[in-house]
Amino acid sequence: MSATTAVSHPDTTRLPSQPCELGERASYSINVTGASDVQAGLKFARDHNVRLVTRSTGIDYMGKSTGKGSLALWMYHLKTIDIIHRYRSASFTGPAVRLGSGVIAGEAYEVVSTAGYRIVAPECGLTGIVGGYLQGGGHSQLTTAYGMGADQVLEWELVTPKGEYLIATPERHADLYWALAGGGGGTYGVVLSATVAAYPDGPVAGGSMVFENTNATAYWEAVGIWYGLGPSFVRDGPNNVQFLVTNASLAVFAFTLPGQSASAIEGLLAPFLPELEKRGLPYSLSLADHAGYVDSLDAAYGDLPYGSLCPEYPVISSRLIPRATVLNETSNARLMDVFREITADGTWFVGCSFIDAADHEDHDDHDDQNGGGGCCSSPKIRPQHPPNAVHPAWRSAVAYCNPNRPWDWRDPEGSLAAKDRLVGQYFPAMEAATPDSGVYLNEMDPLYRGDWKDAMYGENYGRLLRIKHAHDPDVMMYARFAVGSDEFTIDDEGRLCRVEAAMPSC
Structure with a gap:
């Protein structure tokens, strides 16, 4: 293993003043610096029958990145950010960025925007990009413009559970490429980096809006009208609208309209604002023009690289x-x-966010909405992506x-x-x-x-399970609600046990 391997004390360690236990956290970790560390960790886990987990930032609501008594492959220090001004493959030609598995969104935004580009990545600047985000699909304020996060992936650099180092693309190891792009993290292999499409940066219209519940009947009527207009908000351009609904107000905290000016937001709202006025519901609207995508994120979510939406x-x-x-x-x-x-x-x-992640073939009902040329005039000109x-x-x-x-x-x-x-x-x-x-x-x-x-x-589950079994026959990689996870259970002591025909076995 790497010289940077970190081993914790056993989970029975006690401090002099009070008991201290790891609980459901990993007992050991390897600070991964390259493929050889991952291969060593996989071998150790297999040889010693130790549960294995992968972890970068650990931002995971379901606890996929930890497990009691496990060995964690800690990916956080894989911080490569390589700008590729002209990436060429059978499926894509254009600018791209190679991101190490430890890169968080805020770090990527700074480097990519300085180079004159924008990428699809999380709004929360602390979230890792290459781990659960891309592998789980990944939504963004640029989803309507460019598609899902997984749609951007051009290649995956990974070590399979069998210990094989590979590059998966739509042309090579296509089954792994397909599964990793949206089929869930911590399941099919340990990803070291991903190369994703990048796009020229440019103006972004932004803003916020709030309307208040001063009359419950009128308010919920207006909220219903708002949702009914949602398809038109994202159909007529590469627009995302992110908002909160409470019992006191509906608050839009991020209009994001790439390639447009603030007047376009007024156009979007033209059918809606009269409905508020008709019902006597007070509202406020603030609009702004931003020089680039990161500027719009700063305005909506707080200063990067970290921001406040975490x-x-x-x-x-x-x-x-x-x-x-x-x-x-x-x-x-x-x-x-x-x-x-x-x-x-x-x-x-x-x-909620209003988005449109439909593929080209799903836009038949939008044929009369083609706004013509430019980088961002219509979601129909979103770059095609390989199946995922x-x-x-x-x-x-x-x-x-x-x-x-x-x-x-x-x-x-x-x-x-x-x-x-x-x-x-x-x-x-x-x-x-x-x-x-x-x-x-x-x-x-x-x-x-x-x-x-x-x-x-x-409908993808059956194919994903076949790919899981092909590349991880020993089931080295387990995560809650991951593909194939029902073949295991967690016992009362937190141990991971294979489910046999009648009874779990540890």
């Missing part, structure tokens, strides 16, 4: 809202009833929405009760209001009780 320990899940749901008056009203129920006590909010494992529900969604509330450390029992309310009441209601859709697999509660295979992977 919530700590929320009680959270996610649901993809189909275009068809909000365009139908009856189903849209049913969805608004669910949001009204979730937000009723004032402690919960629903965070992104959940198909993303392609027909107009929004992804997160019911959530902060974890209250002063009232852990109340927070646990809130989690139970989420998984037992609120989220099933959202699923019932949006049938045949899915979720963002990176933003789910670990206690989710539904059909996780369908919700997180959809």
Whole structure:
């Protein structure tokens, strides 16, 4: 193993003044500096029957990046950021960026914007890009303009669970390329870096808007109209709109319109603002023109490289809202009833983004919306991407929405009760209001009780499982709700046990 390997004390260690235990955290870690460290870690875990996990930033709501008694491959110090001004392959020609698995979004934005480009990456500057984000699909304020994060990947550098070092592209090791791009992190191999498409930077229109609940009936009517207009907001340009719904107000904190000026936002809102005025609902609107994408992120989320959109320990899940749901008056009203129920006590909010991640073939209903040339005039000119494992529900969604509330450390029992309310009441209601859709697999509660295979992977699950078995026959890589994870269970002591025909075995 590398000389930088870090080994913790056993989890039975006691401090002189008080007991101290690791709990569900990894017992050992390797500070990965290259492929050989990963290969050594895999061999050690296999030879000694030790559970293995991969970890970069560890920002994971379901705890995929840790495990009791495990050996962690710590990827955080793989900080390569290489600008490739002219990348060439059979599927893509243009600027690209190679990102090490430890690069966080804020670091990448600084380097990439200085070089005159923009990339699809998380809004939270502390989030790693190459790990769960890209491998889980990855949404962004640039999704409507350029597609999902996974759609940007040109190649993966990885070590397979068998210890093989490879580069996976649409042409080489295409099955792994497909699975890694949206099929979930910590499952098919240990990714060292990813090369992603980059795009010329340029002007971005931004802004914010708030309207208040001064009359509950009028307010929820307006919220319903807002959702009904969502498809038009993202159909007519490469636009993203990120907002929060509470029982007190609807607050848009990020209009993001690449390649446009602030007047375009006024045009988007032209059908909506009169509805607020008609109902006597007060609102405020603030618009701005930004020189580049990072400037718009700074304005919306706080100063990079870190920003402020990095919530700590929320009680959270996610649901993809189909275009068809909000365009139908009856189903849209049913969805608004669910949001009204979730937000009723004032402690919960629903965070949403209007997006359009549809592929070219899914834009047949947009043919009359082609705005002509330029880098960003219409989502129809989004670069084509090779097939990947992104959940198909993303392609027909107009929004992804997160019911959530902060974890209250002063009232852990109340927070646990809130989690139970989420998984037992609120989220099933959202699923019932949006049938045949899915979720963002990176933003789910670990206690989710539904059909996780369908919700997180959809029709891709069967193929993903075959790829998992082909490249990880010994199941070296396990993560909660990952493909193939139902072949294992966690016992009462936190040990990972293979599920046999009748009884778990450790």
